[in-house]
Amino acid sequence: MTTITHTPAWILNGQKGTESLKYVENLALPQLGAHDVLIKIHAASLNYREVVLATGKFGLPIKENIVPSSDGAGVVEAVGSGVTQFQPGDKVCTHLTSNMPKDAPANFADINTGLGQIIDGTLRSYGVFPDTSLVKMPTTLTFAEAATLTCSGLTAWNALFGLATKEPKRGDIVLIQGTGGVSIAALQFALAAGATVIATTSSDAKVTRLKELGASHVINYRTTEKWGEAVKHLTPDGRGVDIVVDVGGLSTLRQSLESVRPEGLIALTGLLGEGGPNPPTILDGLNYLCITRGLLLGSRVQFETMNRFIEEHGIKPILDEKTFTLGEVKEAYDYMTQQRHFSKVAIQIS
Numbered sequence: 001m002t003t004i005t006h007t008p009a010w011i012l013n014g015q016k017g018t019e020s021l022k023y024v025e026n027l028a029l030p031q032l033g034a035h036d037v038l039i040k041i042h043a044a045s046l047n048y049r050e051v052v053l054a055t056g057k058f059g060l061p062i063k064e065n066i067v068p069s070s071d072g073a074g075v076v077e078a079v080g081s082g083v084t085q086f087q088p089g090d091k092v093c094t095h096l097t098s099n100m101p102k103d104a105p106a107n108f109a110d111i112n113t114g115l116g117q118i119i120d121g122t123l124r125s126y127g128v129f130p131d132t133s134l135v136k137m138p139t140t141l142t143f144a145e146a147a148t149l150t151c152s153g154l155t156a157w158n159a160l161f162g163l164a165t166k167e168p169k170r171g172d173i174v175l176i177q178g179t180g181g182v183s184i185a186a187l188q189f190a191l192a193a194g195a196t197v198i199a200t201t202s203s204d205a206k207v208t209r210l211k212e213l214g215a216s217h218v219i220n221y222r223t224t225e226k227w228g229e230a231v232k233h234l235t236p237d238g239r240g241v242d243i244v245v246d247v248g249g250l251s252t253l254r255q256s257l258e259s260v261r262p263e264g265l266i267a268l269t270g271l272l273g274e275g276g277p278n279p280p281t282i283l284d285g286l287n288y289l290c291i292t293r294g295l296l297l298g299s300r301v302q303f304e305t306m307n308r309f310i311e312e313h314g315i316k317p318i319l320d321e322k323t324f325t326l327g328e329v330k331e332a333y334d335y336m337t338q339q340r341h342f343s344k345v346a347i348q349i350s
Contacts, residue, residue: 004038004077005029009124010329011065015056018330027067027124034082035131039092041074042143044122044347046336047151047181048272053117054333063118070096070115071150072122073143074350083131091137093146093307094122095154095300098133103301111296122147123329125349135300138307140314144346148317149306151297152181152344157306158298159245159267160189166265166291170194172242173235175259176215177252179206182269184318184343186245187213192313198231198241209342213318221255228258240264248272253280262289269295318343325349 009027014020032038050068053060076090086092097110098119115121115133137146159182160174161167168174174190175198176183187197191214199215201207207218217234221227232240240261246252249271256266257280285292298306309315320341324332326349336345 004126007124007126008326009067009120010326012054012062012068013065015054015062017055018333020054021068021330021333023327023329029126030128032078032080032128034080036080036128037076037083037086037092037131037134038078039072039074039094039127039129039134040077040350041072041122041125041127042348042350043074043147044069044072044349045144045147045150045152045181046332046345046347047071048336049151050116051333051337060112060117063120066117067120067122067124067127068116069121069123069347070094070117071147072127072349073137073141073146073149074127077126080131086131086134086136091139091143091146092134093137093303094129094150095133095135095303096150096297098130100132100299102132103299105295105299106297108296123326123347123349125326132300135303135307138310140311141317143350144319144323144348145317147346148181148185148319148344149303149310153185153317154298154303154306155269155295156182156185156189156245157309158295158302159269160186160193160243161305162267162295162298162302163265163291163293166243168193168195168243172196173198175200175231175241175244175256177221177245177247177256178202178272179210179342180247180272181344182247183245184213187215188315188318189309190243192309192315195242198234200227200231206342226255226258228255231255231259235261243267245269250274250279257284257288257290260288260290264290266290266292267295268292319346320344323348
């Protein structure tokens with residue numbers, strides 16, 4: 001039996017923004033149940049989901065004094081009597097949901113009962129998690145790199161490979177939007193599959209970085225209003241891209257439709273922006289002759305498949321050049337919400 005009973009941690013004691021974050025030195029850990037796993041958490045990464053929960057946006061509830069964040073990686077310290085797939089010493093990543101079958105797609109109900117909202121998350125040194133909320137991490141990654149996979153990595157993977165008939169292949173063209181975690185992971189996965197990548201950004205300063213990572217073309221969507229048409233002009237015969245990884249929802253969907261080829265795929269992964277007048281509707285799929293597919297995260301089976309792909313192709317998730325310690329979590333959230341980051345913001349815990 002483990003003798004670890006308490007842990008340093010951040011808790012969210014309200015929904016008034018980052019001012020509701022409180023650091024505690026000795027948060028009590030629950031006793032290890034039959035299907036629980038005790039993890040020494042080495043790294044976490046941040047998502048806008050935590051900001052939404054901290055501000056109470058959309059009326060989403062949280063458990064009282066919840067430990068925030070769903071994304072993390074660490075080492076198994078102890079397992080419950082019914083745990084068979086993990087043992088002490090295993091390196092693991094967290095999976096946001098824990099109450100769904102291994103191969104089932106996530107829905108909003110699953111996410112709203114997941115890590116960092118109803119189940120204590122990863123901004124702590126130790127955590128007890130259900131064995132269904134863990135997968136073994138890629139052996140080729142650091143803990144900080146592996147901590148990026150829970151949400152953004154898995155979402156990007158599902159966007160590109162979740163529909164078997166539309167998986168990217170050599171000769172395809174994939175459009176990624178912005179430089180957030182989902183977009184950068186999608187860029188890396190698409191390139192590893194042999195596809196060509198076109199990227200958009202709002203910052204000229206990030207154009208060089210995107211090209212260094214392998215994007216063939218980069219368009220500044222702030223200075224190019226009709227960037228969907230501009231993207232299409234970059235494709236052979238102006239046919240359009242094969243896959244769009246759309247992260248903005250109503251703020252980007254119209255231009256995504258303008259960029260995609262007939263029978264191409266738009267993978268809807270996020271709601272980062274607000275739309276203007278005359279938003280697209282489901283009937284636009286008929287007007288543009290394309291497929292639109294909504295998705296949330298991915299299953300644990302997809303997570304395991306993604307991890308094998310990462311190992312086989314030597315993919316190293318991209319971290320922002322600035323990292324933070326567990327004691328600097330508030331500063332890290334401020335840094336992220338000010339959009340000063342590139343890809344993922346990591347928290348080094350151990």
